[in-house]
Amino acid sequence: MGDAWTEARDRDAEGRARSARPRDGLGRPLPYGAPGVERQPEGVVRTPQETVAEAQALLDAGKPFHAHEVFEDAWKSGPERERTLWRGLAQLAVGLTHAARGNVAGGARLLRRGAGAVEEWAAGGEGRQAHGIDVDGLVRWARELAGRVESGAGSVDARTEAPRLRGAP
Numbered sequence: 001m002g003d004a005w006t007e008a009r010d011r012d013a014e015g016r017a018r019s020a021r022p023r024d025g026l027g028r029p030l031p032y033g034a035p036g037v038e039r040q041p042e043g044v045v046r047t048p049q050e051t052v053a054e055a056q057a058l059l060d061a062g063k064p065f066h067a068h069e070v071f072e073d074a075w076k077s078g079p080e081r082e083r084t085l086w087r088g089l090a091q092l093a094v095g096l097t098h099a100a101r102g103n104v105a106g107g108a109r110l111l112r113r114g115a116g117a118v119e120e121w122a123a124g125g126e127g128r129q130a131h132g133i134d135v136d137g138l139v140r141w142a143r144e145l146a147g148r149v150e151s152g153a154g155s156v157d158a159r160t161e162a163p164r165l166r167g168a169p
Contacts, residue, residue: 027065062159068093088117134167
């Protein structure tokens, strides 16, 4: 693997995919040179409050793929005891992404998996409102949306279906 290969394949020095292609609001690759949605920077360490606020703003803007990247940063950089929570939230955001793209099976599966992870974390004694996150409301939202998507609702609008991480405004 030489430098020319990594550049031609949009890979970093370790060979991991790092696509430089622009992406739309749902994270789908667009043709090179097309205008896209600005990507989230990777590896940003945020406080839990900053993570929730930034992810909510992205969800509200109809960008669940980008919100997933924010949750992924928290999952990778946060304390071990919170990784299940952040991983579950990332899965919820990716589930919404897939549902909005019309991927019924993948969207429903990830919404349910994320709901299970968030519930597992809360059952571990961490509480149902850590960092102000409405665990019960998110779990209900994810399971209800998964059921609607599977029942033939087709793709959903990511902006109007975005969850409220901290409950009703």
